[in-house]
Amino acid sequence: MPKMTFIERDGTRKEVDAPLGLSVLEIAHKHGVDIEGACEGSLACSTCHVVVEGDWFGRLNKPTEDEEDMLDLAFDLQETSRLGCQIIMTDKLDGLVVKLPSGTRNALG
Numbered sequence: 001m002p003k004m005t006f007i008e009r010d011g012t013r014k015e016v017d018a019p020l021g022l023s024v025l026e027i028a029h030k031h032g033v034d035i036e037g038a039c040e041g042s043l044a045c046s047t048c049h050v051v052v053e054g055d056w057f058g059r060l061n062k063p064t065e066d067e068e069d070m071l072d073l074a075f076d077l078q079e080t081s082r083l084g085c086q087i088i089m090t091d092k093l094d095g096l097v098v099k100l101p102s103g104t105r106n107a108l109g
C-alpha cells in the first residue's frame with residue numbers, strides 16, 4: 001500500500017498508510033490528522049487546504065478552476081497550495097508529503 005507523510009503544524013512528521021483512491025483529506029481523517037474538510041470534499045470550503053512539499057506539486061493533476069477559486073479564499077495560501085479533498089491517492093503518489101498550513105479561515109473565524 002502507498003504511504004504518505006503529513007507535516008503537522010508543530011513540525012511533527014507523520015507517515016501513514018494511504019489507500020489507493022482515497023483523497024488526502026480522507027487519509028488525514030482516517031489517521032487523526034487535523035484537517036477540517038468542512039464540506040466533505042464538495043469544493044465548497046477551503047478548510048482542507050494543504051501545502052504540497054518538494055517536487056510533489058508538479059506531479060499532481062492540475063487543479064480545476066473550481067479548486068483554484070476556492071484556494072483563493074484559503075488562509076496562508078502558498079505557491080504549492082492545494083485542496084486536500086482534490087488530491088486522490090494513486091501508485092504514482094506513493095511517498096507524497098504535504099504540510100498543514102498555519103491555520104484555516106474557518107478556524108480563525
Ligand code: FES
Nearest residue numbers: 037039041048085
Ligand atoms: S473539504 Fe471543502 S473543499 Fe475540500
